[in-house]
Amino acid sequence: MNVLAPRRLGLFLLLAPAVLWLALLILLPHVEVGLLSFRERVGPGEFAPSLKQYLTFFDEPLYWHTFVRTALMSLVVTVLALLLAFPVAWSIAKVARGRVRALMMAAILLPFWASELVRMLGWLILLRGSGVVPQLLFQLGLTAEPVELLYHDATILVGLIYSSLLFMLVPLINALETLDDSLIEAAYDLGGNRLDILRRIVVPHAAPGIAAGCIMVFMLTLGNYLTPVILGGKNSMWFTEQIYTQFITRFNWEQGSAFAFLLLGLSSLLVWLGLKLTGQRFADSMRRT
Amino acid sequence: MPHTPQHDAIDLSVRGVSKHYTGFTAVDQLSLDVAKGSFFSILGPSGCGKTTLLRMIAGFIAPDDGDIVIGGQSMRDVAPNRRPVNMVFQHLALFPMMSVGDNVGYGLARRGLGKADIQRKSEAMLERVGLPGTAGKRIDQLSGGQKQRVAIARSLVLEPTLLLLDEPLGALDLKLREHMKLELKQLQHEIGTTFVYITHDQSEALVMSDQVAVMNKGRFEQVGTPQQLYYQPASAFVAGFVGNSNRLEVSLSGAGEGVAASGLPLRLAAQHGDASGQQALFIRPETIALSRREADVAEYDNRLSCRVETLFFDGANSTVQVRDARYGTPLQVALPHTGQHADLQPGETVYLGIRAEHAKAYRE
Numbered sequence: 001m002n003v004l005a006p007r008r009l010g011l012f013l014l015l016a017p018a019v020l021w022l023a024l025l026i027l028l029p030h031v032e033v034g035l036l037s038f039r040e041r042v043g044p045g046e047f048a049p050s051l052k053q054y055l056t057f058f059d060e061p062l063y064w065h066t067f068v069r070t071a072l073m074s075l076v077v078t079v080l081a082l083l084l085a086f087p088v089a090w091s092i093a094k095v096a097r098g099r100v101r102a103l104m105m106a107a108i109l110l111p112f113w114a115s116e117l118v119r120m121l122g123w124l125i126l127l128r129g130s131g132v133v134p135q136l137l138f139q140l141g142l143t144a145e146p147v148e149l150l151y152h153d154a155t156i157l158v159g160l161i162y163s164s165l166l167f168m169l170v171p172l173i174n175a176l177e178t179l180d181d182s183l184i185e186a187a188y189d190l191g192g193n194r195l196d197i198l199r200r201i202v203v204p205h206a207a208p209g210i211a212a213g214c215i216m217v218f219m220l221t222l223g224n225y226l227t228p229v230i231l232g233g234k235n236s237m238w239f240t241e242q243i244y245t246q247f248i249t250r251f252n253w254e255q256g257s258a259f260a261f262l263l264l265g266l267s268s269l270l271v272w273l274g275l276k277l278t279g280q281r282f283a284d285s286m287r288r289t
Numbered sequence: 290m291p292h293t294p295q296h297d298a299i300d301l302s303v304r305g306v307s308k309h310y311t312g313f314t315a316v317d318q319l320s321l322d323v324a325k326g327s328f329f330s331i332l333g334p335s336g337c338g339k340t341t342l343l344r345m346i347a348g349f350i351a352p353d354d355g356d357i358v359i360g361g362q363s364m365r366d367v368a369p370n371r372r373p374v375n376m377v378f379q380h381l382a383l384f385p386m387m388s389v390g391d392n393v394g395y396g397l398a399r400r401g402l403g404k405a406d407i408q409r410k411s412e413a414m415l416e417r418v419g420l421p422g423t424a425g426k427r428i429d430q431l432s433g434g435q436k437q438r439v440a441i442a443r444s445l446v447l448e449p450t451l452l453l454l455d456e457p458l459g460a461l462d463l464k465l466r467e468h469m470k471l472e473l474k475q476l477q478h479e480i481g482t483t484f485v486y487i488t489h490d491q492s493e494a495l496v497m498s499d500q501v502a503v504m505n506k507g508r509f510e511q512v513g514t515p516q517q518l519y520y521q522p523a524s525a526f527v528a529g530f531v532g533n534s535n536r537l538e539v540s541l542s543g544a545g546e547g548v549a550a551s552g553l554p555l556r557l558a559a560q561h562g563d564a565s566g567q568q569a570l571f572i573r574p575e576t577i578a579l580s581r582r583e584a585d586v587a588e589y590d591n592r593l594s595c596r597v598e599t600l601f602f603d604g605a606n607s608t609v610q611v612r613d614a615r616y617g618t619p620l621q622v623a624l625p626h627t628g629q630h631a632d633l634q635p636g637e638t639v640y641l642g643i644r645a646e647h648a649k650a651y652r653e
Binding site: 180182183185186187188189190191192193196200201204205 | 379443447
């Protein structure tokens with residue numbers, strides 16, 4: 001009799017919901033989408049295997065440009081989110097104590113009690129031509145007339161950073177919390193200055209957390225649909241919007257599937273590249289999130 | 290500035306330094322001088338303010354009053370990274386993201402030395418502390434004792450005027466701690482850097498130090514050589530804290546005489562100053578003579594007839610717990626190292642002899 005058998009069964013049962021979830025809701029649809037992307041409609045209800053969907057993507061500059069633009073803007077969002085989140089994470093993990101710290105954590109989490117849609121509509125109210133911010137600027141005499149703050153790339157960036165900042169903050173706070181204060185003191189004692197300590201001690205220690213935060217923010221931003229559409233309008237030129245259009249408006253599921261696969265490939269490639277360049281291991285980063 | 294030769298020989302001078310926190314005073318008007326090249330320990334129970342004092346010397350905490358002078362320079366408003374002082378932290382604080390060599394070379398690199406110089410100096414220092422050829426290793430590949438040595442090498446390579454050590458042996462197991470004590474003393478002797486060592490472990494302080502300051506509640510109870518602390522404690526706190534002692538509450542009835550709380554009359558060492566009222570009496574276990582024959586203790590000032598209660602066998606540190614037959618006063622007595630009396634049985638009657646000069650009373 002194998003004494004390990006009952007334990008193995010227990011492990012399997014505990015993992016079953018997660019395995020089922022992964023298999024039925026993530027793996028299976030992806031296989032289906034993958035199959036869809038490699039076929040072409042040749043007649044009513046008739047399909048043939050083909051690479052036409054992928055060729056269309058490369059032939060049509062609009063798709064191609066939207067794709068590159070989405071990737072670049074997502075990278076900008078990731079970098080800005082990191083720069084904004086680092087000082088905040090530092091204050092929460094290393095400076096704040098007790099109640100202040102709890103309050104700061106609450107302040108970060110509080111906006112997430114409202115749905116993303118509601119928060120984005122809030123930005124809409126603030127930024128549209130007749131909204132709060134343009135009117136205020138006009139009343140103060142800073143602008144000659146109320147300016148339309150929506151539908152700019154900068155607005156999309158602000159919205160995207162806003163909606164993904166939490167996912168940068170949490171792994172950063174976790175990573176910085178585990179940094180022993182005496183390491184910083186020791187470096188200071190041995191003659192290091194602030195910049196030096198940041199570069200040699202703090203960033204190397206927090207690197208897995210930084211990588212984890214960047215991966216999450218980048219993936220979430222790349223796949224975000226709501227924020228670019230609401231803040232950037234119909235012409236926000238975000239790649240998820242192209243996928244939506246193909247599936248829902250054009251009813252061209254084959255084309256939409258090909259786009260979805262390209263986006264998945266892009267995010268995997270960039271995450272892999274980022275980890276390679278910074279010398280991080282995926283497993284280390286995931287342990288920190 | 291005129292310098293007397295005496296001044297030049299002082300590496301660290303703490304002058305009337307205080308640190309107050311809301312509700313309590315961590316360090317209270319402390320002054321102290323540490324001679325160049327000496328091993329100076331600050332010994333005290335946890336919470337006595339010794340860590341605060343050390344962190345003020347290192348520059349992590351600013352004193353409320355007073356001044357700290359290191360190598361003749363006032364350290365007021367000098368940041369820790371600009372002080373000629375380095376510290377070995379309690380948990381060592383080695384940088385896990387760097388190799389052993391980079392840890393030792395960290396301070397040198399901050400001073401702008403060239404790569405070749407850094408490598409040469411770090412490797413020489415590692416060799417000095419008995420770790421040649423480890424520069425390429427990761428920190429987690431080292432044993433506890435080796436980490437200890439890397440932490441010391443990392444500080445000493447900068448040739449500080451003063452090396453501060455914050456209970457660095459606390460995390461080691463007993464055997465290694467005993468070994469590192471001797472090694473640290475040896476290293477200090479060879480290198481000649483002034484060490485300021487804080488600890489709550491009296492054995493560490495006694496074994497390694499040239500001078501020890503016993504600290505309690507933010508003040509120094511006594512500063513002296515280990516021998517002075519042990520044989521001539523200046524206060525009840527020092528007598529109780531340094532070494533083992535039997536403590537009895539006595540009521541003094543005149544010069545050199547007193548009665549313990551149990552009623553046991555005792556002849557004591559001559560008192561300094563006030564020799565009346567309630568005081569704390571200390572008798573070290575090894576100063577008490579023990580014999581099975583009453584005649585052996587006839588010449589002692591105090592002679593007690595006791596019953597053996599428990600034998601605590603601990604090799605050379607074996608003791609026996611006895612109780613005075615008439616007054617019930619409990620006493621701890623050291624057994625001779627020769628193994629004589631190792632066969633004592635509970636319930637046996639033994640005779641104790643205590644010389645008056647070994648029974649010291651202090652006002653608390």
